[in-house]
């Protein structure tokens with residue numbers, strides 16, 4: 446198992462590759478989050494990944510890879526956030542952004558609440574609810590998901606939660622050709638951005654979309 450200083454160095458080098466400049470405090474928060482994930486995973490089964498270095502790459506750095514595309518937003522909702530991926534990571538990167546992590550699984554929302562408390566993330570809010578019935582009373586600049594559902598199901602859930610002109614972001618693995626075709630009548634797909642995750646040779650993509658500008662006919 447890598448030592449704390451080895452993990453810190455690997456994080457620092459990953460951040461350099463992503464061209465993200467985070468303070469020592471933010472890097473410390475990311476490492477504390479990583480250790481909480483590993484600690485709670487034993488009892489709560491938060492993620493199938495057990496190895497801490499793999500968690501750093503496939504969870505923390507993977508979530509950080511979307512950060513450069515979120516900087517203009519003041520609010521963000523993560524649907525099906527699970528253990529807080531990517532929402533906790535984005536709340537750490539952007540302390541001025543109102544970030545909400547929503548999940549229907551009570552163990553996962555308890556974990557996110559504990560993370561928010563231990564990291565003193567005052568901009569991070571946890572919602573225990575189903576995405577289709579959640580009473581949120583507010584809308585968001587970005588609605589994001591990672592490993593949640595088909596893109597079309599996600600779009601249907603995300604659209605009512607967006608401010609006018611807000612962005613839907615879906616984090617995907619391989620180029621999601623069939624999912625894009627299926628959702629083309631529901632929204633305007635603006636881009637499919639290849640993401641590069643440090644130390645990972647697998648494909649990652651970010652779909653960005655907005656509410657349909659015109660009434661679409663099937």
Ligand SMILES: C[S@@+](CC[C@H](N)C(=O)[O-])C[C@H]1O[C@@H](n2cnc3c(N)ncnc32)[C@H](O)[C@@H]1O
Nearest residue numbers: 525526527530548549550574575576591592593
């Ligand atoms: C595969 S996990 C992904 C979690 C996290 N986004 C990640 O990348 O690790 C999907 C999550 O979606 C949640 N979920 C599934 N259906 C949901 C719904 N209708 N409303 C809210 N959360 C839901 C599950 O509880 C689970 O935590």
